[in-house]
Amino acid sequence: MREVSIVGIGYTSFSPVTPDLSWKELMFEAATRAYADAGIDPRKDVQSFITCAEDYWEGFSIFDEFTPDQLGAALRLMHTVAGDGLLGLANAYMQIKTGLFDIVVVEAHSKISDLLTYEDVLMLAFDPIYEAPLGGHPHYLAGLEMREYLAWTGTTEEECAAVAVKNKWNALRNPLAPYGAAIAREDVLSSPYLFAPLKKLEIAPLVDGAIVLVLAEGELARRLTDKAVLLEGIGWSSESPWVGTRLPDARYARLAAELAYAQAGITNPIQEIDLAEVDDRFAYKELQHLEALGLARPGEAGQLLLEGAFDLDGQLPVNLSGGSLGMGDAVEAGGLQRALEIILQLRGEAGARQLPDPEVGLAMSWRGLPHGSGAVAIFRREA
Amino acid sequence: MEKISKPTEIKHQLGHMEVDHYHYTVGLAGERFFTALREEGKLLGARCESCGVTYIPPRIYCEECFAELDEYVDLGLEGEVRSFTIARIDRDGRPLDPPEIRALISFGEDTTDLLHLLGEVEPEEVYIGMEVEAVLKPKREREGKVTDIRYFRPIK
Incomplete structure (x- = not known):
């Protein structure tokens, strides 16, 4: 059976604004670093390129036609996934797994600071007939879901606030995370209720940045580098697009994880996974996602968090990168942000936040409001 | 790589992405829903007999079994708050000020829920x-839109 490995990673800094570089230049910078890391020439060695983007974030249409040149992909096979970076990774995984290609590149980025009307554009993702005409700030949907999640599971506002405290603290140890802060739970709890029970400090701020991953078939990967990281499984799922049809249990994450676990041969995720990076664009989502992924029993993630289980020295460190609360919400690059931390940890390159000896890591993404779609990837260090 | 290090030398150009004008088709189920709302002041759902689920807003398909739906039921104007949030910024x-109260309204166990105020x-x-x-707008002001429902209010 063919294996799939990550043989190169490249990324820019993550910053609230990037006034000096165009989005294409951000991609070029990340790609150049990834190809140097993998020791490959994109013009000769890469057989397929995949970008992940949404036209409305970019500010022009038919984004996919704008991508080849800055990736070294002109006149090569390439396509764009209109979704999160982990979906692009899933496409690359399949292209290698099937034997179609041996080296594939995946890119995702955010130049969201170019967008001056983010909230209005996010509102365009709401149903134009039944939801958008009701107006409002689009984040209200997170407030609605959070209240129901709390009611269902008995999770407390204090536990949700502790997610923001942990992730912003972790971000202080990550030079790539611009939103690190040493704050107390009281700071989060006393920040304004923007969409009660959701508070201001529980909402991830936006960020710019680009990430490129180079994937290779397992045997080839071992010849290319001694720091290959295996991508052992990847799953994805989409729930009903209707808010009123979904329950506050992130079923998309559970279904995506079931597929990824089956591919990776994981039967007891709590025992087998050493660290996880999960979507936390709204603080409560981290707890909801951990429960959906089977990394905590329903309603218990918040208590485990308060006990320190998800800290750097806990039994399952979660979002050591700082998550989106610490690194920033990088729109479609969110999933690759999560994956990047897992790969750095498994390569032993995570600096001040490096775990002693991690073997298996999980990265999970959520497409974001107002949707119920997500993806899960499982990575393993080469033995 | 050489980079721009003087903020005064950084340039950008303002643009406008034209996405203002669409003609959103409400579709077969939407036609039934909005006509009933405007003309009769009723909220209709579409019922799937085999799954026992009623969808509001109505759809012509069941997302559980993929059956085509053509049975419309009057759900009445009363429901209960499934979840809510207090939005304090626009x-x-x-x-x-005052804040907006946004809610999911439930019309019963086997019915999907409606987003409203x-x-x-x-x-x-x-x-x-x-x-x-x-609380509906008076009939003469109704346009066949979701905003024909002004909001939901507590039953006294």
Whole structure:
């Protein structure tokens, strides 16, 4: 059976604004670093390129036609996934797994600071007939879901606030995370209720940045580098697009994880996974996602968090990168942000936040409001 | 790589992405829903007999079994609050005073829920399970839109 490995990673800094570089230049910078890391020439060695983007974030249409040149992909096979970076990774995984290609590149980025009307554009993702005409700030949907999640599971506002405290603290140890802060739970709890029970400090701020991953078939990967990281499984799922049809249990994450676990041969995720990076664009989502992924029993993630289980020295460190609360919400690059931390940890390159000896890591993404779609990837260090 | 290090030398150009003008088709189920709302002041759902689920807003398909649906049922104007949030800023980040109360309204166990607003109630009075009723615009002002429902208010 063919294996799939990550043989190169490249990324820019993550910053609230990037006034000096165009989005294409951000991609070029990340790609150049990834190809140097993998020791490959994109013009000769890469057989397929995949970008992940949404036209409305970019500010022009038919984004996919704008991508080849800055990736070294002109006149090569390439396509764009209109979704999160982990979906692009899933496409690359399949292209290698099937034997179609041996080296594939995946890119995702955010130049969201170019967008001056983010909230209005996010509102365009709401149903134009039944939801958008009701107006409002689009984040209200997170407030609605959070209240129901709390009611269902008995999770407390204090536990949700502790997610923001942990992730912003972790971000202080990550030079790539611009939103690190040493704050107390009281700071989060006393920040304004923007969409009660959701508070201001529980909402991830936006960020710019680009990430490129180079994937290779397992045997080839071992010849290319001694720091290959295996991508052992990847799953994805989409729930009903209707808010009123979904329950506050992130079923998309559970279904995506079931597929990824089956591919990776994981039967007891709590025992087998050493660290996880999960979507936390709204603080409560981290707890909801951990429960959906089977990394905590329903309603218990918040208590485990308060006990320190998800800290750097806990039994399952979660979002050591700082998550989106610490690194920033990088729109479609969110999933690759999560994956990047897992790969750095498994390569032993995570600096001040490096775990002693991690073997298996999980990265999970959520497409974001107002949707119920997500993806899960499982990575393993080469033995 | 050489980079721009002087902020005064950084340039950008303002643009406008034209996405303002669409003609959104409400479709077969939408036609039934909005006509009933405008003409009769009723809220219709589409029922799937085999799954026992009623969809509001109605659709012509069941998302569980993929059956085509053509049975419309009058759900009445009364429901209860499934969840709610108090929105204190508008889309431009400006404070809202009074705040908006946004809610998912449930019309029963086997019915999907409707996103809407609450009115004639103070934020601190709202609770999950609160019984509410739709307040419709007067018939002459109704346009066949979801905003023909002004909001839902507590049943006194």
